Amino acid sequence: MRILRKLSRVLGALLVGLLLLEGSLWLLxxxxxxxxxxxxxxxxxxxxxxxxxxxxxxxxxxxxxxxxxxxxxxxxxxxxxxxxxxxxxxxxxxxxxxxxxxxxxxxxxxxxxxxxxxxxxxxxFSRPEHEGALARALHATRTYKLARAALQRFERAEPPPAHAEAFQTHVRPDGSTDVVAVSRTGEVRAFHVGDGTLAAGEGxxxxxxxxxxxxxxxxxxxxxxxxxxxxxxxxxxxxxxxxxxxxxxxxxxxxxxxxxxxxxxxxxxxxxxxxxxxxxxxxxxxxxxxxxxxxxxxxxxxxARIVDAPQLGDPWATAAALEVGLRWTSATELELSGDAGLEYTVLLARARGDQPGFGEHRIPLAADDLFDASKKSTALSGAFDAQGKARLALPAALASAAGDEPVHAALVLRTKGWLVQSVSAAVERPR
The missing domain is CATH 3.40.50.1110 (SGNH hydrolase)
Incomplete structure (x- = not known):
């Protein structure tokens, strides 16, 4: 009986966990x-x-x-x-x-x-080809889709049906579908898409x-x-x-x-x-x-004569290159420019440098105590306004730490999820 009670508690906790996960995924x-x-x-x-x-x-x-x-x-x-x-x-x-x-x-x-x-x-991903009512209900859950997405990289190719051509659909006895691809070198790849999660993505x-x-x-x-x-x-x-x-x-x-x-x-x-x-x-x-x-x-x-209007001509004619950068307006204030609505972060250091940054982007600043402090400061991050402008003042703690010594700043432009788009050159603070 103890074993059954423990098992029921474990199963109950698992069920609650799955329900919470499903609810979270639906909220997402x-x-x-x-x-x-x-x-x-x-x-x-x-x-x-x-x-x-x-x-x-x-x-x-x-x-x-x-x-x-x-x-x-x-x-x-x-x-x-x-x-x-x-x-x-x-x-x-x-x-x-x-x-x-x-x-x-x-x-x-x-x-x-x-x-x-x-x-x-x-x-x-692609849509399902053949599904029953129970399968559709299961495949509609977010938890199932998350699990399938996580496991898809471990899927192995199925043996091809006889006389497989370059592109061939093979329906299994259970109604699910495989799509078989045969490369010019004879390599065979099969994608099980009957549950609506996997499909061809390359080649x-x-x-x-x-x-x-x-x-x-x-x-x-x-x-x-x-x-x-x-x-x-x-x-x-x-x-x-x-x-x-x-x-x-x-x-x-x-x-x-x-x-x-x-x-x-x-x-x-x-x-x-x-x-x-x-x-x-x-x-x-x-x-x-x-x-x-x-x-x-x-x-x-x-x-294509879909529109009856005069030609505009060179599509680049009115396109002015985006001004992205920063400048010191005083010893404690910076003026920034970039894409309207884009997020930014300003990093500081006592000297220029060249250290690993974000993917292919290098950081043109030295790794020192001021650099570490600027990375932790939320006051140095924000978003550009509708005109692509922003101004920020150095927090008192950073201004005090910098003192009268040289200070260099670099601008990091980023989009959602900290996807870095560019890093500016370092600009020295006026003395």
Missing amino acids: AWGRAAFAGRASATPTAGAQTWLAVGDSHTYGWNVEASAAWPAVLERLLRAHGAEVGIANEAVPGQNTATILSVLPAHLAKYRPRVLLVLAGLNNP ELGRDWIARDLERICELARAAGAVPVLLTYAREEGEFVPGVNFAIRTAASKGGAALVDLARVLEVGLERRAADDYFFKDLHPRAIGYEVVARAIHDALVD
């Missing part, structure tokens, strides 16, 4: 829902409604809603007489499969004339998956009376972006959709400029980068 999901869509106000009578869907690159990660490219594009269109309202239903983290699942509802809600789609970089199989979803998105748009427009990602860098853009171009060609090839339109301009002035390190555009993107989209739509 509720918080994330705050990012779900940035739909503009309902267009005035007689105005056309357009719909933009995608991931954080369309949502406007790290910038205000008014700075994301759909909002900028709407202003450009209205400035030239086009009565257009663009609803931004992009959600950070969305992939092509999740967009497919919510698109019918969006199309029914907005009845858009034009559907703008930029998606594919978040495709490590030719991943590109094919993205293209198929985008083609289906185009079909749904046309069936709803909307003109589908596919966009490529503006900065074609890294191992994955070129392949995703290739899939987007393929889908536009096969699906008969208009294509706004941002990567190719902006390529020459980026070669002549410092990309970091217009894009963050994670490839998301800065506010000024979204202006360039919106101008490029505008002229591509004019070329």
Whole structure:
């Protein structure tokens, strides 16, 4: 009996723990829902409604809603007489499969004339193919999804079915689905996607998956009376972006959709400029980068005769390089400049230096007692205002510790979750 009581207590505690975990994950999901869509106000009578869907690159990660490219594009269109309202239903983290699942509802809600789609970089997961009622209930829990995401790296490839081709779906007797990829060297990889958690994310199989979803998105748009427009990602860098853009171009060609090839339109301009002035390190555009993107989209739509408006010309014409930096206005006060809304931290030291910092970013300050004290000071962190400006005064304790000795400051620009975007050069305090 003691063993049974202990076992029941353990099971009860485990159940309570799982319920608490599930509740916490739902609260987290509720918080994330705050990012779900940035739909503009309902267009005035007689105005056309357009719909933009995608991931954080369309949502406007790290910038205000008014700075994301759909909002900028709407202003450009209205400035030239086009009565257009663009609803931004992009959600950070969305992939092509999740967009497919919510698109019918969006199309029914907005009845858009034009559907703008930029998606594919978040495709490590896909939707379920075959599920029973019990499986759907289990797979809907956040705890299950968290566990599957944590364990997916340990999944092993299944033996391929006979005569597997380069891309083949294999349905098991239990109704679950494997997708089998065969590389040119004969290597076989299988992805068990029957529970809706795993799918192809890399290589030719991943590109094919993205293209198929985008083609289906185009079909749904046309069936709803909307003109589908596919966009490529503006900065074609890294191992994955070129392949995703290739899939987007393929889908536009096969699906008969208009294509706004941002990567190719902006390529020459980026070669002549410092990309970091217009894009963050994670490839998301800065506010000024979204202006360039919106101008490029505008002229591509004019070329495709989707918009009846004059060409704007060079998308970089009105783009001024972002001023990022800091200066001492007195011995105890600093003036900072950066992206509106972006977070910052100021670090101090008695001398310049070169020490490891944040990933590829080095810190141009010496490691000393003043540096350690500045890292711990919350008074040296904040966010830029709507004009991209900030001012801060040295806390009394740090000013006293520095005394009359030389003091050097460096500015760290960061986005959500301490993702560092840049570190400025060290600036010496005036004496």
